[in-house]
Structure formats: C-alpha cells, structure tokens
Amino acid sequence: MSQTTCRETEGRLDAYLADELEGRELQEVIEHLAGCPACRRLAEAQDPLKMFVPLAARENEGGGEARWDGFWEELSGRLEARPPRTGRLLRWPVAARWSAAAAAVAATILVGLFLVQPGDTVLPPPVDSTAAVEPAAEEEGLVEGMYIQRIAEALPARIIERSGEVRELRLTRVDERENGSVNLYRAGGETAPVTVAGIQEAEQMESIIEYSLVIGDGEDRGEEEVRVVSFESEQFPFGCEGFREGE
C-alpha cells in the first residue's frame, strides 16, 4: 500500500487542495488518498470532487486479465501487417497511380499551404518558397497522386461515392482553443500547390493527430460536418520518408 503516512498527507493537504503540489509530492498524496478513506474524507470535506481520487488506483487494482485476452496476438498481427514505408505507388506511372476514385477526387483538388503554430501566429511556410509556389508539374502530380491514392485506399469506397468532391487535405494537431485543432498543413481549395517540403515540415513537428480529408460541399453544410474522414497517423502511415526513398 501507500508509503506515505496520514500525518505527511495531512501536512500537504492544504497545498494539494489549492492545486499547488507538483511532482512526487502530488503523486504521493494522490496515492495515499486513493487508499486511505479517513484522509480522503478530510479532503472531500473541502472539495467533494476528491471522492474521485480512488479512480487513480484503478490501474493497479488487478483482475483485468480477461481484458488482455488476445490483445498481444491482435497487436502483433497488426505489426506484421504494416505496409512497407516505401509504397509500390511511388513506382507507378502517374496515371496508373490513381485509382478511378482517387483520380476523380484528385482532379478536384486545388492546393493551398498554411502553416499555423501555437499562439495562432500564421507564418509563411518555412520551405523553399520558389518550390512552394511553382513546383514542377510532375512533382506536384507525384505528391498529389501519392497522397490521394493512399487516402483513397484507406477510405471506404462508399464514402467517396457518396460524398462527391474532395475539398481539402489537412494535417492537424490539437490546439489550445476549446474544441480546436491547428492545421499544420492544409491543401485544397486555395492558391499554392502541395509540396513535399511543406508536408515534411508539418510531419516533423511530430504532434500530428489527424490526417483529414474534406469531402463534399463545405459551403452548404459547414466544414465540420463534411470533415468526414480522419486518420491517426499510425493507421494511415503515409510519410515523406517513403516518398524520398521512392524517388
């Protein structure tokens, strides 16, 4: 059980309730309160929410073995099933790289590039600006082809059929606004073309939580509603390393 005594905990209680404890002290108090109803009652008298502290100990309660039945088997199966990072897509001729559905959606893609960082500062993309503005047509086709193809592969076909045109590709991270997220990279519907450097730059920030594709008519139904597809990056492991290797 807890190493910390009731006396030590009582001595820290005021600081704990004022949310001023950090580090080991905080963790020791939580651990003690989770296992000591008497001390917890003292804390609860000041803040009723401390009734929830025992939930902190649930990860140690044991008895959840059944939950893990088959977990590793399932996981290891998925590890082995991961696609190689250098995709066969990269060696296909441009036209053949796109499936019919992907070609249909790719044709509607206009490309734009925004890089937004915490604090809502909108910065110009920190990439070679000439390349960002005027990429070789073939490079643009390559990048679009690869990404749209991979998205199309990951998407259930029925969503593509039902949803009409693709409006936007985004790489997103959580931001500090209430329900918000920051687009590290956004392509579609605006002015500048997709570039490898722009996507790489975004991916290097390592905090991407979502790759999303906007499909359909954003103006009529609102952007949030049409943002019907999102992927965690490990489920949808496209990356620029693969692209470089493929080149």
Place this chain on the structure above:
Amino acid sequence: MAARSSLAGSMDEREVIRKAREGDQDAFEELVRLKREKVYWVAYQVVGREEDARDISQMVFLRVWKSLHRYDEQYAFNTWLHTITTRLAIDFLRRQGRKQALTDEFDETRPGEQAAPSPRLPDQDRQLEAGEIQQVFNRLARYLTERQRSIFVLREFQGLSMKEIAAIVGCRESTVRNHMFQARAVLREKLKRHFPEYLPREAGPEVGE
C-alpha cells in the same frame, strides 16, 4: 512463457524500451505488458467505455512501435506514452462526437458502464466501491469537453505537473489551468445537481468552491 519471464527477470524498463526500439518484438511484448494497464486506464477515464479504451490501447501500442525510434531517452517514457494515449483518446472522442451529433443522444444504458448508479444514499462511513465512483464520474464527465476531461484525468488521477500536461495536450500552462478550473467547476455543479447524496454530509452543498 519462458521468453516473457526471462525478459522480465533480466531487463529493467529502460533496457526493455531500448531493445524494443531496436525492433525486438519480445521486448516490445514485455513493454506492452508493463504499460498496458496504465494506457488502458488513462484511455478509459478519458473516453468512458471499456471496449473503446481497449481499441485505443491497440492504437497506442501500434503508434509506440512505429515511433519508438523517435522517442528521446532523456524524457520520461510515461510522459511520452501519456501524450500518445491522450491525443488518440481526444481524437477518438472528436470523431465520436461528430457521429453522435448526427445520430442521437449519448447511450446512457450501456450495461455495467453507463447505467445510472443506484440512487440509495451512501452511508457516510461506507467505503464506496471503485466501480460505483467510476459510474458517477462517467456520468458527470460527459459534461466536459474532451480537452477538459483529459486534463482533469492527467492531473487528478495521474498526478502530472501542469508543465507536463501542457506538453501532452499541446497548449500553454495557463491554458491548462484554465481548463482545469472549468472542468472542476462543471463537475462540482453537476455533482451537486445530479448526485447530491454523494456530497459530504457535514460539508453541505455550498462547500467545494
């Protein structure tokens, strides 16, 4: 299993992580075994459903396997793990939220998890079961945004510092404090309204502000 026990016996956590990082699947299996309860329970407290927490745990470990080469050993492994878990759980809730907005109200009658706790008055001296406390928390936490809920869980249950939480959810410390404040205010208000029988008796309904 022989491989598992020999790994557990001979390797400390850092070594397990190092080996897994080099692509050793036995070491990775051991790492999963060491961390799965933590990952599962953080995910569970954020999303509130057992099967979803298990699915998220799968995604977390897939991500860990894929990204281990980027893990910098000078940082705490648990913080890194919390970052992945929390972000995937938040992302999961956002997608759920979009789906639910299109369909119906939150399913309240999931057996064993979302069902309302029994309305009987808890005896002040009775020690509440974790399961009962969990049900009350699950009911009330629905009123929080995914961000508020995650921050509350990381602070109140994992005991992480404001600085760590800020890094995990990707915002400033002041913003984390603000979310914490909001989360607590909402939970206190909803606790008082929906489960007054759980308020400490001698404290009365006004305490806790």
